[in-house]
Amino acid sequence: MKKNMLSALALMLGMLPAQAQQVEFLGDNQSLVRINTNNRYLLIPVQERAEMAHVRVVKNNQLAQTFNVRLAVDKIDYFVPLDLNTVSGEAVLQVKVPAQQHVNKAFKDYSCWTSMKYSDTFDSRNVEKFRPAYHHSPAYGWMNDPNGLFYKDGVWHLYYQWNPYGSQWENMTWGHSTSTDGLHWTPQPTAIEADALGAIFSGCCVVDKNNTAGFGNGAIVAYYTSAGARQTQSMAYSVDGGQTFTKYAGNPVIVSDVPDFRDPHIFWNEEAGFWNMVLASGQEMSIYSSKDLKQWKHESNFGLTYGNHSGVWECPDLMKLPVDGTGEQKWMLICNINPGGPFGGSATQYFIGQFDGHQFVCEDQPEETKWMDYGKDHYATVTFDNAPDGRRVAIAWMSNWQYANQVPTMQFRSTNSILRDLSLYQYEGETYCAVRPAKEMDAARGKKIARPTDRCEIVVTLKGDARITLSNGSKERVVLDYDADMASLDLDRRHSGQCSFSDAFPTVVTAPVHGSLRTLRIFIDKSSIEVFDADGRLSMTNLVFPSSPYNRISVKGKASAKIYEIK
Secondary structure, eight states: OHHHHHHHHHHHHTEEEOOGGGEEEOSSSEEEEEEEEOOSEEEEEEOTTSOOEEEEEEETTEEEEEEEEOBOSSOOOEEEEEEOGGGOEEEEEEEEOOTTTTSSSOGGGOTHHHHOEEESOOOOOOOOTTOOSSSOOOSSEEEEEEEEEEEETTEEEEEEEEETTOSSSOSOEEEEEEESSSSSOEEEEEEEOOBTTBEEEEEEEEEETTOTTSSOTTEEEEEEEEESSSEEEEEEEESSSSSSOEEOTTOOOBOOSOSSEEEEEEEEETTTTEEEEEEEETTEEEEEEESSSSSOEEEEEEOTTSSOOSSEEEEEEEEEEEBTTTSOEEEEEEEEEESOOTTSSOEEEEEEEEEOSSOEEEOSOTTOOEESOOSSSOEEEEEOBTOGGGOOEEEEEOOOTTTTTTSSOSSEEOOBOOOEEEEEEEETTEEEEEEEEOTHHHHHEEEEESSOOSSEEEEEEEEEEEEEEEEOTTSOEEEEEEETTTTEEEEEOTTSSOOTTOTTSSOEEEEEOSSOOOEEEEEEETTEEEEEETTSSOEEEEEOOOSSOOOEEEEEEEEEEEEEEEO
16 A cells, blocks of 8 residues: 555656746747756647647757647546656746637636646556557657668667647657567667758658668668658668668758659669659659669659559558469559549559669559448558568558548547558469468467457358358448359448448458459458458458447358457
C-alpha cells in the first residue's frame, strides 16, 4: 500500500497544472502561454470537433517550432505531448484560432487553459479496444502512408506519416518504429521533422552499401517530399542505422513546376549500375537516374494514358519480380491512387512490363487496370529496401481516405497491414501480382484453437462453393462467399459492428479469382480482417469495428476450417 501511495504521489508531482497566470490573452482569438519549467512535456488537451489552432513556439526570441492542434473548448478527448527538450527553461507559445471559432464560448473560457499539464512522462499505454494486437500502429496520434522502409542488421525499420499533435491528419513528420520479427513493433523517437522547406511528406530510405553518396558504407539515405508552397524533393542521411538523420545542406535536390510532385522511391538497379528513382508527377510517374544519390537525371515519364486516372497518382514503387513457376522475371510499377479505387476511395493499382533503367514499357493494355487488393482498406503500398533473402516485402496503410479521419478510435488513428511477400503469376496469358502473407507470419502461427479470437489465423480448405461467417453474440458478422462458377470471392461487412461513422464504410467487396481457390488464409486482429489466397492470387484487406470479438465461425458448402492463435 505504501508503495502504491508513493507511486501515486510521484505521478501527481510529475503532472502539475499550468498556472493560470501563465496564459495572457491578446484579444478575442490570440494568447500567449508562458512556459517556465524543466519538465519534459507540456500535455495539451485536444477536442477533435474544435477548429484548428496555430501554435508558434518561441525561445530566446527565435521561432523554434510551429504546429496546429485542435485545442479543447468544452470537452477533452485526449492529451498530446509537446516535447520541451528543445525549449527547456523558459519559452512562449503564441496561440491563434480562427476568429469565428469561439461563437459559443469565449476564447478565454476554453477548457484547455486550465487543463494543460507539465509532466516528465507521457502515458501512451493502450486505452483503445480497437488497437491491434499484432499489426503496427502509432503509440498515439494520426498515421497514414508508410515511409522509408528498410531492413538492416536483423531489424525492420518502418517510418510513417505522423501527426504527433492529434489523431487526425495534420503536421506531417516521419514517425519511426522498429521490429525484429516483422510483427511486434517498438516506437522510436521522431525521425524527420518539418523545417523551413515545408512539412515532411512521403518518401523512402535506402541502404547505401557502397558509399555512393559519400556518407559512409551502409549509411541510410532518406528521400522525402518537402511540402511547402510547392512540393520539392529533399534528402537526409543517417550514420547510426536510421535512428537520427542529418538533412542535406543542398535541399531541395529535385524541383518541378508540377503541383502534385511527390513520394520519391529509390532503388539500386543492379543491371544498369546506378540508382533509379520513381516519383509521382501529376498523373504520371517520373523516372530518374543517379550515380551518387545527389545529382539526378530525368529519364522518362510513364502512365499518362495507362490505367485508372480517377484520382491523384502517388506513392509509387518499381521492382523486378520472379514469375512463379516460369524462371522468368518482369518489372512491376506500383501506383497508389486516391480516389478511384474499385469500391470507392483509395486503392493500389499496378502495371507489368520491362524496365532498362531509363524507360518503363508496359505490356498491359492502356485501358486495363490491375488492382493489388480488393478490400476497402489497402493504400500507399510500398516495399522495404534491402529485405532479407532478396525478397520484395510490402506493407500497406490499412485505411481509406473516405473515412480515415472518422474511424472510431481516438488515442491513435490508423494501422498498417501485415507484411506481404510479392511475386508475379500468369493466368490465361496475363501476368498478375501475387500477394502472400510474408513468411514471418508462418513463424507467428501458434497452437490450434477451437474458436476464433481477436488475434488468430483461420485456414479454410475449399473444394467448391462456400460461405464462411464470422460472428459474435451481438449478431454482428462478416460474411465471405466463394462462388466457384463465377470465379469470385465476396466479403460483406455491412453488419460487422460500428459502421455509422461513414456512409462509405458498410459495403460488400468482390475479388476476381484467377482459377480455383483451394486454401484461404484469414488473419483476424481486433479491428481488421485480411484474406489471402494461399497461392497469392488474391488479397482483400478490410477494417472492422465489432462491439466484441468474433468468437463464432460457420462454414457452409464444400469447405472446412482450422483456427490458430497468433503468438
